[in-house]
Amino acid sequence: MDEFQEILQDFLVESFELVEKLDEDLVELENTPEDLELLNGIFRVAHTVKGASSFLNFDILTHLTHHMEDVLNKARHGELIITPDIMDVVLESIDLMKALLNTIRDTSADAGIDVAECVIKLDKISGGDGDVPTPVATTPAPEPVVEEVVAVESVPEEEEDEPDYDNMDPDELEAEIEKLLSQRQEEDRAKREAKIEAGETVLSAPEIEEEIEQATPASTPPVAAPVTTPVPVQKTPVAPKQAKKEEPKGDAKAAAPTKRAPAAVEQTIRVDVKRLDHLMNLIGELVLAKNRLIKINDDVEERYEGEEFLEELNQVVSIVSLVTTDLQIAVMKTRMLPIGKVFNKFPRMIRDLTRELNKKIELEISGEDTELDKSIVEEIGDPLVHIIRNSCDHGVEIPEIRVAAGKPETGTITLKAYNEGNQIVIQIDDDGKGLDADMLKDKAMEKGLITEKEADSMSEKEAFLLIMKPGFSTAASVTNVSGRGVGMDVVKTNIDKVNGIIDVESKQGEGTSMKLKIPLTLAIIQALLVGVQEEYYAIPLASVLETVRISRDEIYTVEGRSVMRLRDDVLSLVHIGDIFEVERILDASEHAYVVVLGLGTSKLGLIVDTLVGQEEIVIKSLGDYLKGIEGIAGATIRGDGGVTLIVDVVALMEMAKGVKAMAMIDNSAGDAVSNEKNKASDYTVMIVDDSKTDRMIMRKALEPMGVTLIEASDGQEALSVLKQGEHNFDCMLVDIEMPRMDGYTLATEIKKYNKYKNLPLIAVTSRTGKSDRMRGVESGMVEYITKPYSADYLSSVVQRNVNFKAEFL
Amino acid sequence: MGDKLKQIINQQGEQHNTATLDQSDDIVQLVGFIIGEEEYAVPILAIQEIIKPFTWTRVPQVPPYILGVFNLRGSVIPLIDLRVKFGLQSKNHNEDTRFFVLKQDDEVAGFVIDKLTAAIRIKKENIGPAPDTISGNDTMIDGVGKQEDRIITILKVDKLLERDF
Numbered sequence: 001m002d003e004f005q006e007i008l009q010d011f012l013v014e015s016f017e018l019v020e021k022l023d024e025d026l027v028e029l030e031n032t033p034e035d036l037e038l039l040n041g042i043f044r045v046a047h048t049v050k051g052a053s054s055f056l057n058f059d060i061l062t063h064l065t066h067h068m069e070d071v072l073n074k075a076r077h078g079e080l081i082i083t084p085d086i087m088d089v090v091l092e093s094i095d096l097m098k099a100l101l102n103t104i105r106d107t108s109a110d111a112g113i114d115v116a117e118c119v120i121k122l123d124k125i126s127g128g129d130g131d132v133p134t135p136v137a138t139t140p141a142p143e144p145v146v147e148e149v150v151a152v153e154s155v156p157e158e159e160e161d162e163p164d165y166d167n168m169d170p171d172e173l174e175a176e177i178e179k180l181l182s183q184r185q186e187e188d189r190a191k192r193e194a195k196i197e198a199g200e201t202v203l204s205a206p207e208i209e210e211e212i213e214q215a216t217p218a219s220t221p222p223v224a225a226p227v228t229t230p231v232p233v234q235k236t237p238v239a240p241k242q243a244k245k246e247e248p249k250g251d252a253k254a255a256a257p258t259k260r261a262p263a264a265v266e267q268t269i270r271v272d273v274k275r276l277d278h279l280m281n282l283i284g285e286l287v288l289a290k291n292r293l294i295k296i297n298d299d300v301e302e303r304y305e306g307e308e309f310l311e312e313l314n315q316v317v318s319i320v321s322l323v324t325t326d327l328q329i330a331v332m333k334t335r336m337l338p339i340g341k342v343f344n345k346f347p348r349m350i351r352d353l354t355r356e357l358n359k360k361i362e363l364e365i366s367g368e369d370t371e372l373d374k375s376i377v378e379e380i381g382d383p384l385v386h387i388i389r390n391s392c393d394h395g396v397e398i399p400e401i402r403v404a405a406g407k408p409e410t411g412t413i414t415l416k417a418y419n420e421g422n423q424i425v426i427q428i429d430d431d432g433k434g435l436d437a438d439m440l441k442d443k444a445m446e447k448g449l450i451t452e453k454e455a456d457s458m459s460e461k462e463a464f465l466l467i468m469k470p471g472f473s474t475a476a477s478v479t480n481v482s483g484r485g486v487g488m489d490v491v492k493t494n495i496d497k498v499n500g501i502i503d504v505e506s507k508q509g510e511g512t513s514m515k516l517k518i519p520l521t522l523a524i525i526q527a528l529l530v531g532v533q534e535e536y537y538a539i540p541l542a543s544v545l546e547t548v549r550i551s552r553d554e555i556y557t558v559e560g561r562s563v564m565r566l567r568d569d570v571l572s573l574v575h576i577g578d579i580f581e582v583e584r585i586l587d588a589s590e591h592a593y594v595v596v597l598g599l600g601t602s603k604l605g606l607i608v609d610t611l612v613g614q615e616e617i618v619i620k621s622l623g624d625y626l627k628g629i630e631g632i633a634g635a636t637i638r639g640d641g642g643v644t645l646i647v648d649v650v651a652l653m654e655m656a657k658g659v660k661a662m663a664m665i666d667n668s669a670g671d672a673v674s675n676e677k678n679k680a681s682d683y684t685v686m687i688v689d690d691s692k693t694d695r696m697i698m699r700k701a702l703e704p705m706g707v708t709l710i711e712a713s714d715g716q717e718a719l720s721v722l723k724q725g726e727h728n729f730d731c732m733l734v735d736i737e738m739p740r741m742d743g744y745t746l747a748t749e750i751k752k753y754n755k756y757k758n759l760p761l762i763a764v765t766s767r768t769g770k771s772d773r774m775r776g777v778e779s780g781m782v783e784y785i786t787k788p789y790s791a792d793y794l795s796s797v798v799q800r801n802v803n804f805k806a807e808f809l
Numbered sequence: 810m811g812d813k814l815k816q817i818i819n820q821q822g823e824q825h826n827t828a829t830l831d832q833s834d835d836i837v838q839l840v841g842f843i844i845g846e847e848e849y850a851v852p853i854l855a856i857q858e859i860i861k862p863f864t865w866t867r868v869p870q871v872p873p874y875i876l877g878v879f880n881l882r883g884s885v886i887p888l889i890d891l892r893v894k895f896g897l898q899s900k901n902h903n904e905d906t907r908f909f910v911l912k913q914d915d916e917v918a919g920f921v922i923d924k925l926t927a928a929i930r931i932k933k934e935n936i937g938p939a940p941d942t943i944s945g946n947d948t949m950i951d952g953v954g955k956q957e958d959r960i961i962t963i964l965k966v967d968k969l970l971e972r973d974f
Contacts, residue, residue, distance in 0.1 A: 580869035
């Protein structure tokens with residue numbers, strides 16, 4: 001059973017591939033009915049599917065493909081000219097075939113689809129020549145019959161030679177087979193040549209060719225032969241799988257005799273998509289590790305400036321980061337599919353639509369080799385269908401109107417794909433009547449989608465985008481093709497899903513051009529990291545137009561909204577803290593940064609406290625528990641192992657409309673704690689040093705004063721003690737050299753807090769260099785004590801800085 | 810002599826039997842922990858791991874009991890404060906605080922608990938249903954386990970992992 005499943009899988013994969021190609025070929029065939037190569041190709045597909053399905057006992061499918069084959073065979077011999085009407089039937093049968101294949105995929109059986117009607121039509125075309133339509137279920141698979149004939153034919157030959165195969169050892173048997181084979185080939189060739197001389201067409205030339213080239217056991221009679229040939233000599237049939245595997249190869253090779261020279265057979269293997277996804281995940285982890293390594297390298301560089309091993313470390317880090325980037329690109333490429341896979345189905349669609357709508361439309365496709373991530377290719381199929389249907393139905397006019405307007409009778413829709421930077425652009429142009437902005441606005445107002453005020457302030461481009469609104473349709477009546485107001489909405493949702501952008505341009509009377517800009521891959525993106533208070537957020541760089549540094553007085557308030565002037569435009573502003581409910585602990589500085597976000601034609605200025613930089617981030621989902629949080633698209637893991645949330649720009653722009661108040665302006669400066677000091681222990685001093693001995697020495701020096709002493713063993717601990725706010729510190733003694741967070745960093749961090757702006761920080765260190773002192777001053781230290789020091793000196797410095805009242809001494 | 814031997818063998822056999830009984834389905838294995846004043850427990854098989862607290866990232870627009878998300882070896886996992894969820898005041902994490910990472914099917918989440926107590930083996934017959942007043946489909950309580958000197962509230966893992974906002 002397992003083996004059967006395996007064969008079935010192979011069969012399905014192969015068949016779907018073949019069928020996909022088929023549609024395209026058939027439409028082309030209609031234009032050039034005499035193209036024998038095409039016909040042969042199509043015939044082969046039907047034939048291959050028939051052969052394999054009969055082997056797998058899918059009787060209905062076999063029955064259907066058999067009759068298709070009859071028709072195509074006639075056409076191939078010139079006994080039948082493919083007219084559009086015949087094509088309709090053939091296409092219908094192919095649709096049925098697809099449906100059957102889908103059923104087989106889902107249920108492993110081909111029951112439930114009625115092909116009888118289609119078979120009768122096919123029969124009519126082939127002149128009733130084929131099998132008399134028999135009840136579907138009982139149709140005998142034609143293949144076994146042929147196989148029997150083959151077997152019977154072979155038997156006499158064996159008897160002529162009379163070798164005792166049963167008693168031969170394998171080598172001898174091999175030799176015997178070889179001998180028989182060459183003998184048969186000779187015979188076959190002779191027969192064929194004779195036939196060709198006689199002017200007969202050799203029906204099964206491809207198959208025979210294949211048999212010879214592959215040196216499979218002989219006994220192929222020069223009749224329409226099945227590819228699955230039993231091997232009478234060995235008295236066991238060829239292992240089914242092997243036999244089937246040969247078919248695709250056979251097809252490729254079989255094409256050789258005809259003119260359609262196939263490109264050198266590509267060396268490919270099929271890989272389960274899950275494995276690729278797993279690989280992509282691992283690469284994601286690697287990218288994160290790389291980011292972390294780079295960060296550590298920077299830290300080490302700062303710390304051990306001028307050390308020799310640094311250069312070596314630098315080299316290793318850059319090699320690792322280079323290789324990781326290459327690896328990432330390589331793996332990304334394995335997931336890429338040519339967009340042609342999606343484009344292929346459109347010629348057929350246009351053909352059907354033109355017949356349905358009585359229009360004349362030509363489709364021009366270019367750039368089908370452009371590659372996109374598999375998951376994106378799957379997502380854009382539907383949107384493109386809707387866009388093209390829309391273009392056919394609403395865009396291109398009926399021939400009479402076109403001629404009256406002085407345009408060629410046949411309308412043209414161009415579909416092209418190309419790379420543009422880090423994006424793929426899919427452009428759909430039509431030369432139809434174009435969009436009428438005013439009409440669109442009227443319709444939208446009529447349907448209550450926008451208000452009159454909104455309509456007035458709407459630019460032409462914004463009006464074009466109205467067609468993407470759910471429930472919007474300009475069609476006067478609902479047709480089979482469009483008018484339900486669903487289609488273009490699907491386009492917007494799907495494109496949003498893959499972080500893409502839609503751009504619509506149109507000129508009335510000349511046509512419409514739609515551009516879908518889609519990122520190359522979903523998993524790893526470039527992002528701008530911004531900071532607000534103590535939090536960080538990642539903004540997809542694709543939506544960032546620019547960043548500007550502004551001072552507070554450049555922000556104006558209009559109707560309760562904050563705006564700023566950006567060159568000639570007025571940009572509405574929103575603080576990221578207002579959107580994400582960030583608590584304001586840190587002091588708001590004089591300057592702020594504005595990240596200008598752009599999405600289509602709308603713009604928004606997002607105020608942030610700091611810009612951290614650009615980074616490559618791996619998108620991770622927040623999981624089921626937290627999915628659907630407004631404004632958050634996902635999360636990523638940063639170099640330091642922390643989680644950073646990724647901003648959903650689309651949602652953020654929506655949310656910004658609801659945010660009015662600008663809390664950032666209020667400057668309620670946290671009242672500096674000015675507690676009355678009544679006794680010596682009211683003074684609190686923090687000692688930050690990683691050495692226990694050093695802390696002890698400081699404690700001994702300060703204890704006589706009677707002040708309260710709190711200890712912390714490094715910068716991080718000190719910071720968390722400060723944040724807990726259990727003590728009001730009057731002064732801090734800070735060592736410089738500490739693990740986790742050094743003194744300079746600690747000082748810089750502390751100075752960010754409003755509350756501790758005026759907290760005296762005293763460096764106590766053995767570093768005596770001038771540059772060290774300079775750094776101390778830069779980071780906000782008020783005193784610099786070098787070890788060793790006397791207890792009295794330390795005590796007097798502390799007293800001076802905390803304004804120690806003399807009476808407590 | 811022969812009788813004595815038989816007796817011993819029989820005895821051993823009996824002991825063996827009772828020993829296997831202990832291993833059978835009648836025993837439920839739980840891990841107990843404390844939130845506030847109460848002791849709770851979850852089935853040991855639902856626990857992916859128990860880790861010491863570390864930093865997490867706040868997530869906006871969620872109920873207060875969701876502290877945010879944290880990074881567990883490359884996966885982003887939500888962190889839920891059970892104190893707040895159970896209506897208590899949140900408190901600063903200390904030496905005893907642990908993150909409980911629970912997993913059921915594909916759902917994973919971390920839960921902050923005050924203190925870990927012990928792995929508990931408890932007979933099924935000693936587990937009573939949740940009190941009538943709080944039973945029903947909405948309750949997070951699976952049952953109440955009775956030990957000699959205390960009772961333990963056993964929580965439903967699927968309810969804990971269910972998003973309820």
